[in-house]
Amino acid sequence: MLKSNIKAESLHIARGAYVGRRQDRVEPRYWTLERLQAAGINIQKWDGRCVVLSLLLQIQVPQNQRSSRFVIADKHGRIIALFAGPPDGAKDWDQVTERATVAMENARKQCMFKHEQEVHSRGLYPTVGVGSLFGGGSLRPGAIANSKHNAKALAVLCRNPDILRIAGFGSSMLASYAPRVHLKMKRRLLLLYNRHPSLRLNFPNSIYPAAHFNFGPNSVCFEHTDFANDPINWCHVTALGRFDSTKGGHIILLDLRIAVEFPAGGSAFIPSTIARHANVPIQEGEVRLSFTQFCPGGLLRWVDAGFQTLKSWEQSDPAAKARFNEQLDDRTRASVLYFSRWDELLDDLQEASKPEAAFPELPDL
Numbered sequence: 001m002l003k004s005n006i007k008a009e010s011l012h013i014a015r016g017a018y019v020g021r022r023q024d025r026v027e028p029r030y031w032t033l034e035r036l037q038a039a040g041i042n043i044q045k046w047d048g049r050c051v052v053l054s055l056l057l058q059i060q061v062p063q064n065q066r067s068s069r070f071v072i073a074d075k076h077g078r079i080i081a082l083f084a085g086p087p088d089g090a091k092d093w094d095q096v097t098e099r100a101t102v103a104m105e106n107a108r109k110q111c112m113f114k115h116e117q118e119v120h121s122r123g124l125y126p127t128v129g130v131g132s133l134f135g136g137g138s139l140r141p142g143a144i145a146n147s148k149h150n151a152k153a154l155a156v157l158c159r160n161p162d163i164l165r166i167a168g169f170g171s172s173m174l175a176s177y178a179p180r181v182h183l184k185m186k187r188r189l190l191l192l193y194n195r196h197p198s199l200r201l202n203f204p205n206s207i208y209p210a211a212h213f214n215f216g217p218n219s220v221c222f223e224h225t226d227f228a229n230d231p232i233n234w235c236h237v238t239a240l241g242r243f244d245s246t247k248g249g250h251i252i253l254l255d256l257r258i259a260v261e262f263p264a265g266g267s268a269f270i271p272s273t274i275a276r277h278a279n280v281p282i283q284e285g286e287v288r289l290s291f292t293q294f295c296p297g298g299l300l301r302w303v304d305a306g307f308q309t310l311k312s313w314e315q316s317d318p319a320a321k322a323r324f325n326e327q328l329d330d331r332t333r334a335s336v337l338y339f340s341r342w343d344e345l346l347d348d349l350q351e352a353s354k355p356e357a358a359f360p361e362l363p364d365l
Protein backbone atom coordinates (compact mmCIF):
# COMPACT_ATOMS: atom_id res chain seq x y z
CA MET A 1 0.00 0.00 0.00
CA LEU A 2 1.18 3.49 -0.85
CA LYS A 3 -0.08 6.10 1.55
CA SER A 4 -0.97 9.52 0.21
CA ASN A 5 -1.18 12.57 2.44
CA ILE A 6 -4.26 13.78 0.65
CA LYS A 7 -7.81 13.31 1.99
CA ALA A 8 -10.24 11.95 -0.62
CA GLU A 9 -12.74 14.69 0.27
CA SER A 10 -10.24 17.33 -0.83
CA LEU A 11 -10.35 16.06 -4.43
CA HIS A 12 -12.53 17.80 -7.03
CA ILE A 13 -16.01 16.44 -6.18
CA ALA A 14 -18.89 18.58 -7.48
CA ARG A 15 -21.87 19.35 -5.20
CA GLY A 16 -24.12 16.30 -4.96
CA ALA A 17 -21.29 13.95 -5.96
CA TYR A 18 -22.73 12.99 -9.33
CA VAL A 19 -19.86 14.47 -11.35
CA GLY A 20 -16.52 16.16 -10.79
CA ARG A 21 -15.75 19.87 -10.58
CA ARG A 22 -14.60 21.27 -13.91
CA GLN A 23 -10.97 22.30 -13.80
CA ASP A 24 -9.57 25.50 -15.27
CA ARG A 25 -8.16 24.92 -18.72
CA VAL A 26 -4.47 24.14 -18.57
CA GLU A 27 -1.92 24.59 -21.29
CA PRO A 28 -1.63 21.32 -23.27
CA ARG A 29 1.95 20.55 -22.31
CA TYR A 30 3.28 17.05 -21.68
CA TRP A 31 4.48 16.00 -18.27
CA THR A 32 7.97 14.80 -19.15
CA LEU A 33 10.23 12.99 -16.68
CA GLU A 34 12.25 16.21 -16.37
CA ARG A 35 9.12 18.19 -15.56
CA LEU A 36 8.13 15.61 -12.94
CA GLN A 37 11.54 15.81 -11.37
CA ALA A 38 11.46 19.61 -11.34
CA ALA A 39 8.03 19.48 -9.65
CA GLY A 40 9.39 17.07 -7.03
CA ILE A 41 6.87 14.35 -7.90
CA ASN A 42 8.03 10.89 -6.87
CA ILE A 43 8.03 8.04 -9.35
CA GLN A 44 6.89 4.64 -8.14
CA LYS A 45 8.62 1.89 -10.07
CA TRP A 46 6.28 -0.88 -11.26
CA ASP A 47 6.90 -3.53 -13.89
CA GLY A 48 3.29 -4.73 -13.81
CA ARG A 49 4.50 -8.05 -12.47
CA CYS A 50 5.54 -7.48 -8.90
CA VAL A 51 5.48 -4.59 -6.52
CA VAL A 52 8.94 -3.31 -5.90
CA LEU A 53 8.14 -1.40 -2.74
CA SER A 54 10.16 -4.15 -1.12
CA LEU A 55 13.20 -2.83 -2.97
CA LEU A 56 12.70 0.60 -1.48
CA LEU A 57 12.54 -0.96 1.95
CA GLN A 58 15.52 -3.19 1.19
CA ILE A 59 13.56 -6.31 2.11
CA GLN A 60 13.83 -9.51 0.14
CA VAL A 61 10.34 -10.86 -0.47
CA PRO A 62 10.17 -14.50 -1.64
CA GLN A 63 9.02 -14.87 -5.25
CA ASN A 64 5.84 -16.75 -4.35
CA GLN A 65 4.79 -14.01 -1.91
CA ARG A 66 5.17 -11.12 -4.30
CA SER A 67 2.04 -9.37 -5.39
CA SER A 68 1.44 -7.76 -8.74
CA ARG A 69 -1.05 -5.33 -7.16
CA PHE A 70 -0.86 -2.36 -4.89
CA VAL A 71 -3.31 0.24 -3.70
CA ILE A 72 -2.99 3.92 -2.93
CA ALA A 73 -4.76 4.94 0.26
CA ASP A 74 -5.67 8.44 1.36
CA LYS A 75 -4.81 9.96 4.73
CA HIS A 76 -7.70 8.09 6.37
CA GLY A 77 -6.73 4.75 4.86
CA ARG A 78 -9.44 4.85 2.17
CA ILE A 79 -8.43 2.99 -1.00
CA ILE A 80 -8.54 5.65 -3.70
CA ALA A 81 -6.60 3.89 -6.45
CA LEU A 82 -5.42 0.43 -7.43
CA PHE A 83 -2.70 -0.84 -9.76
CA ALA A 84 -3.05 -4.43 -10.95
CA GLY A 85 -0.81 -6.65 -13.03
CA PRO A 86 -2.09 -9.84 -14.69
CA PRO A 87 -5.04 -11.72 -13.20
CA ASP A 88 -3.95 -14.47 -10.80
CA GLY A 89 -2.64 -17.45 -12.74
CA ALA A 90 -2.89 -15.73 -16.15
CA LYS A 91 0.44 -16.87 -17.56
CA ASP A 92 -0.62 -15.79 -21.06
CA TRP A 93 -1.23 -12.13 -20.15
CA ASP A 94 1.63 -10.90 -22.38
CA GLN A 95 -0.07 -12.63 -25.33
CA VAL A 96 -3.46 -11.22 -24.30
CA THR A 97 -1.90 -7.75 -24.21
CA GLU A 98 -0.24 -8.12 -27.61
CA ARG A 99 -3.33 -9.60 -29.28
CA ALA A 100 -5.54 -6.84 -27.81
CA THR A 101 -3.04 -4.29 -29.15
CA VAL A 102 -3.21 -5.83 -32.64
CA ALA A 103 -7.03 -5.99 -32.49
CA MET A 104 -7.16 -2.27 -31.70
CA GLU A 105 -4.62 -1.46 -34.40
CA ASN A 106 -6.77 -3.33 -36.92
CA ALA A 107 -9.90 -1.52 -35.76
CA ARG A 108 -8.07 1.82 -36.04
CA LYS A 109 -7.37 1.10 -39.71
CA GLN A 110 -11.06 0.43 -40.29
CA CYS A 111 -12.45 3.43 -38.42
CA MET A 112 -12.79 6.94 -39.81
CA PHE A 113 -12.22 9.63 -37.21
CA LYS A 114 -13.55 13.16 -37.03
CA HIS A 115 -11.02 15.89 -36.32
CA GLU A 116 -12.31 16.29 -32.73
CA GLN A 117 -11.80 12.57 -32.12
CA GLU A 118 -8.13 12.89 -33.04
CA VAL A 119 -7.26 16.29 -31.58
CA HIS A 120 -8.89 16.91 -28.20
CA SER A 121 -8.19 18.29 -24.76
CA ARG A 122 -6.89 14.98 -23.46
CA GLY A 123 -4.24 14.48 -26.14
CA LEU A 124 -3.38 13.93 -29.78
CA TYR A 125 -4.66 10.46 -30.62
CA PRO A 126 -7.89 9.00 -32.00
CA THR A 127 -10.35 8.04 -29.30
CA VAL A 128 -13.82 6.53 -29.61
CA GLY A 129 -16.41 5.68 -26.96
CA VAL A 130 -18.91 2.84 -26.72
CA GLY A 131 -21.74 2.23 -24.27
CA SER A 132 -24.29 4.41 -22.52
CA LEU A 133 -24.25 8.07 -21.70
CA PHE A 134 -26.53 10.80 -20.39
CA GLY A 135 -25.66 14.44 -20.55
CA GLY A 136 -24.89 17.28 -22.89
CA GLY A 137 -28.47 18.53 -23.00
CA SER A 138 -30.03 15.20 -24.00
CA LEU A 139 -33.47 14.33 -22.65
CA ARG A 140 -32.76 10.71 -21.72
CA PRO A 141 -29.82 8.28 -21.56
CA GLY A 142 -28.76 6.76 -24.84
CA ALA A 143 -25.96 4.97 -26.63
CA ILE A 144 -22.75 6.89 -27.31
CA ALA A 145 -23.14 7.98 -30.93
CA ASN A 146 -20.87 6.45 -33.56
CA SER A 147 -21.12 6.40 -37.33
CA LYS A 148 -22.53 3.21 -38.82
CA HIS A 149 -19.14 2.49 -40.32
CA ASN A 150 -17.24 2.86 -37.03
CA ALA A 151 -19.93 1.08 -35.02
CA LYS A 152 -19.34 -2.05 -37.08
CA ALA A 153 -15.60 -2.10 -36.35
CA LEU A 154 -16.22 -1.29 -32.67
CA ALA A 155 -18.75 -4.11 -32.34
CA VAL A 156 -16.12 -6.56 -33.60
CA LEU A 157 -13.63 -5.13 -31.11
CA CYS A 158 -16.11 -5.50 -28.23
CA ARG A 159 -16.47 -9.20 -29.06
CA ASN A 160 -12.72 -9.76 -29.22
CA PRO A 161 -11.85 -12.42 -26.59
CA ASP A 162 -8.73 -10.58 -25.40
CA ILE A 163 -10.54 -7.25 -25.01
CA LEU A 164 -13.28 -9.18 -23.19
CA ARG A 165 -10.77 -10.66 -20.77
CA ILE A 166 -9.32 -7.23 -20.03
CA ALA A 167 -12.79 -5.71 -19.58
CA GLY A 168 -13.91 -8.53 -17.27
CA PHE A 169 -10.74 -8.29 -15.23
CA GLY A 170 -11.30 -4.56 -14.77
CA SER A 171 -14.81 -5.14 -13.51
CA SER A 172 -13.72 -7.86 -11.09
CA MET A 173 -10.95 -5.65 -9.67
CA LEU A 174 -13.51 -2.91 -9.00
CA ALA A 175 -15.74 -5.43 -7.20
CA SER A 176 -12.78 -6.73 -5.19
CA TYR A 177 -11.16 -3.47 -4.07
CA ALA A 178 -14.10 -1.04 -4.14
CA PRO A 179 -17.09 -3.24 -3.20
CA ARG A 180 -19.23 -0.32 -1.97
CA VAL A 181 -18.72 1.56 -5.25
CA HIS A 182 -19.46 -1.58 -7.24
CA LEU A 183 -22.67 -2.21 -5.27
CA LYS A 184 -23.87 1.38 -5.71
CA MET A 185 -23.31 1.20 -9.44
CA LYS A 186 -24.84 -2.27 -9.74
CA ARG A 187 -28.07 -1.30 -7.96
CA ARG A 188 -28.59 1.83 -10.04
CA LEU A 189 -27.62 0.29 -13.37
CA LEU A 190 -30.00 -2.63 -12.82
CA LEU A 191 -32.83 -0.10 -12.43
CA LEU A 192 -31.56 1.79 -15.48
CA TYR A 193 -31.41 -1.25 -17.77
CA ASN A 194 -34.81 -2.48 -16.58
CA ARG A 195 -36.32 0.89 -17.41
CA HIS A 196 -34.46 1.31 -20.72
CA PRO A 197 -33.95 -2.15 -22.23
CA SER A 198 -32.55 -0.60 -25.40
CA LEU A 199 -29.38 0.35 -23.49
CA ARG A 200 -26.77 -2.33 -23.94
CA LEU A 201 -23.78 -3.42 -21.89
CA ASN A 202 -20.54 -3.31 -23.85
CA PHE A 203 -19.31 -6.58 -22.40
CA PRO A 204 -21.31 -9.37 -20.74
CA ASN A 205 -18.62 -9.75 -18.07
CA SER A 206 -18.20 -6.11 -17.06
CA ILE A 207 -20.40 -3.82 -14.99
CA TYR A 208 -18.95 -0.63 -16.50
CA PRO A 209 -21.57 1.07 -18.71
CA ALA A 210 -19.10 2.88 -20.98
CA ALA A 211 -15.65 2.39 -22.47
CA HIS A 212 -13.16 4.27 -24.59
CA PHE A 213 -10.69 2.89 -27.07
CA ASN A 214 -7.66 5.17 -27.26
CA PHE A 215 -6.19 3.94 -30.50
CA GLY A 216 -2.74 5.45 -30.43
CA PRO A 217 -0.09 5.21 -31.72
CA ASN A 218 0.53 7.97 -29.21
CA SER A 219 -2.20 7.65 -26.56
CA VAL A 220 -0.53 9.92 -24.05
CA CYS A 221 -2.66 12.34 -22.06
CA PHE A 222 -2.20 15.95 -21.15
CA GLU A 223 -3.23 16.91 -17.63
CA HIS A 224 -7.02 16.63 -17.26
CA THR A 225 -9.91 15.27 -15.22
CA ASP A 226 -12.82 13.28 -16.68
CA PHE A 227 -15.27 15.50 -14.85
CA ALA A 228 -18.52 14.12 -16.35
CA ASN A 229 -18.08 10.71 -14.74
CA ASP A 230 -19.21 9.29 -11.39
CA PRO A 231 -16.75 11.00 -9.02
CA ILE A 232 -16.55 8.29 -6.38
CA ASN A 233 -15.66 5.52 -8.73
CA TRP A 234 -12.64 4.30 -10.61
CA CYS A 235 -11.86 4.62 -14.24
CA HIS A 236 -10.28 1.36 -15.35
CA VAL A 237 -7.32 1.93 -17.68
CA THR A 238 -5.32 -0.88 -19.26
CA ALA A 239 -2.18 0.21 -21.11
CA LEU A 240 -1.44 -1.52 -24.40
CA GLY A 241 1.23 -1.19 -27.07
CA ARG A 242 4.99 -1.53 -27.25
CA PHE A 243 7.02 0.96 -25.24
CA ASP A 244 9.67 1.17 -22.56
CA SER A 245 7.65 1.88 -19.42
CA THR A 246 10.70 3.03 -17.48
CA LYS A 247 11.11 5.91 -19.94
CA GLY A 248 7.50 6.88 -20.72
CA GLY A 249 3.80 6.07 -20.38
CA HIS A 250 3.80 6.62 -16.59
CA ILE A 251 0.48 7.63 -15.10
CA ILE A 252 0.74 10.75 -12.98
CA LEU A 253 -1.78 11.59 -10.27
CA LEU A 254 -1.02 15.26 -9.83
CA ASP A 255 -3.19 15.96 -6.77
CA LEU A 256 -1.60 12.98 -5.06
CA ARG A 257 1.88 13.98 -6.26
CA ILE A 258 2.54 10.39 -7.33
CA ALA A 259 3.65 9.01 -10.70
CA VAL A 260 3.68 5.28 -11.41
CA GLU A 261 5.43 3.35 -14.15
CA PHE A 262 2.63 1.85 -16.22
CA PRO A 263 3.68 -0.93 -18.61
CA ALA A 264 1.58 -2.48 -21.35
CA GLY A 265 -0.70 -5.11 -19.81
CA GLY A 266 -0.90 -3.25 -16.50
CA SER A 267 -4.23 -1.90 -15.28
CA ALA A 268 -4.79 1.24 -13.25
CA PHE A 269 -7.98 2.07 -11.37
CA ILE A 270 -8.04 5.76 -10.60
CA PRO A 271 -10.64 8.34 -9.50
CA SER A 272 -10.14 10.11 -12.83
CA THR A 273 -13.21 12.34 -12.39
CA ILE A 274 -11.78 14.10 -9.34
CA ALA A 275 -8.02 13.55 -9.55
CA ARG A 276 -6.00 15.41 -12.16
CA HIS A 277 -3.99 12.93 -14.20
CA ALA A 278 -1.64 12.76 -17.18
CA ASN A 279 0.94 10.50 -18.84
CA VAL A 280 4.65 10.86 -19.45
CA PRO A 281 5.30 10.88 -23.23
CA ILE A 282 6.67 7.74 -24.83
CA GLN A 283 9.81 7.71 -26.95
CA GLU A 284 10.00 8.34 -30.68
CA GLY A 285 8.88 5.30 -32.68
CA GLU A 286 7.13 3.62 -29.74
CA VAL A 287 3.43 2.77 -29.66
CA ARG A 288 1.03 3.23 -26.76
CA LEU A 289 -2.71 2.54 -26.83
CA SER A 290 -5.13 2.23 -23.96
CA PHE A 291 -8.48 0.73 -23.18
CA THR A 292 -10.61 2.44 -20.52
CA GLN A 293 -13.92 1.75 -18.80
CA PHE A 294 -15.91 4.23 -16.72
CA CYS A 295 -19.34 5.24 -15.44
CA PRO A 296 -20.89 8.51 -16.68
CA GLY A 297 -22.29 10.27 -13.59
CA GLY A 298 -25.41 11.44 -15.45
CA LEU A 299 -26.67 7.85 -15.69
CA LEU A 300 -26.76 7.49 -11.90
CA ARG A 301 -28.36 10.91 -11.44
CA TRP A 302 -31.05 9.99 -13.98
CA VAL A 303 -31.96 6.96 -11.84
CA ASP A 304 -31.93 8.93 -8.55
CA ALA A 305 -34.14 11.60 -10.14
CA GLY A 306 -36.77 8.97 -10.97
CA PHE A 307 -35.80 8.53 -14.63
CA GLN A 308 -36.18 12.15 -15.65
CA THR A 309 -34.10 15.26 -16.05
CA LEU A 310 -33.68 17.53 -13.03
CA LYS A 311 -35.64 20.15 -14.93
CA SER A 312 -38.65 17.92 -15.52
CA TRP A 313 -38.45 16.67 -11.90
CA GLU A 314 -38.65 20.29 -10.74
CA GLN A 315 -41.83 20.69 -12.80
CA SER A 316 -43.45 17.36 -11.99
CA ASP A 317 -42.75 17.24 -8.23
CA PRO A 318 -41.18 20.44 -6.88
CA ALA A 319 -41.41 19.29 -3.24
CA ALA A 320 -39.46 16.07 -3.91
CA LYS A 321 -36.93 17.97 -5.99
CA ALA A 322 -36.50 20.51 -3.16
CA ARG A 323 -35.81 17.67 -0.69
CA PHE A 324 -33.24 16.28 -3.14
CA ASN A 325 -31.58 19.70 -3.34
CA GLU A 326 -31.46 20.01 0.45
CA GLN A 327 -29.56 16.73 0.68
CA LEU A 328 -26.89 17.61 -1.86
CA ASP A 329 -24.34 18.89 0.66
CA ASP A 330 -24.76 15.84 2.90
CA ARG A 331 -24.41 13.63 -0.15
CA THR A 332 -21.19 15.37 -1.11
CA ARG A 333 -19.74 15.01 2.40
CA ALA A 334 -20.70 11.32 2.68
CA SER A 335 -19.58 10.42 -0.82
CA VAL A 336 -15.99 9.50 0.06
CA LEU A 337 -17.29 6.82 2.44
CA TYR A 338 -17.93 4.75 -0.68
CA PHE A 339 -14.18 4.19 -0.93
CA SER A 340 -13.45 1.23 1.35
CA ARG A 341 -10.86 1.54 4.06
CA TRP A 342 -7.95 -0.85 3.64
CA ASP A 343 -8.43 -2.22 7.16
CA GLU A 344 -12.16 -2.81 6.53
CA LEU A 345 -11.96 -4.21 3.02
CA LEU A 346 -12.63 -7.82 3.99
CA ASP A 347 -15.65 -6.82 6.09
CA ASP A 348 -16.94 -4.73 3.18
CA LEU A 349 -16.53 -7.61 0.76
CA GLN A 350 -18.42 -9.89 3.09
CA GLU A 351 -21.27 -7.39 3.51
CA ALA A 352 -21.45 -6.58 -0.21
CA SER A 353 -21.86 -10.26 -1.02
CA LYS A 354 -25.10 -10.49 1.00
CA PRO A 355 -28.39 -10.23 -0.95
CA GLU A 356 -29.61 -7.33 1.24
CA ALA A 357 -26.21 -5.70 1.78
CA ALA A 358 -26.36 -2.46 3.76
CA PHE A 359 -23.78 -0.04 5.08
CA PRO A 360 -25.24 2.13 7.89
CA GLU A 361 -23.12 5.17 7.01
CA LEU A 362 -24.32 5.01 3.38
CA PRO A 363 -28.10 5.59 3.47
CA ASP A 364 -28.18 6.34 -0.28
CA LEU A 365 -26.60 3.04 -1.26
Ligand SMILES: [Fe+2]
Binding pocket: 221, 224, 225, 226, 272, 277
Ligand atom coordinates in the same frame (compact mmCIF):
# COMPACT_ATOMS: atom_id res chain seq x y z
FE1 LIG B 1 -8.62 10.59 -18.14
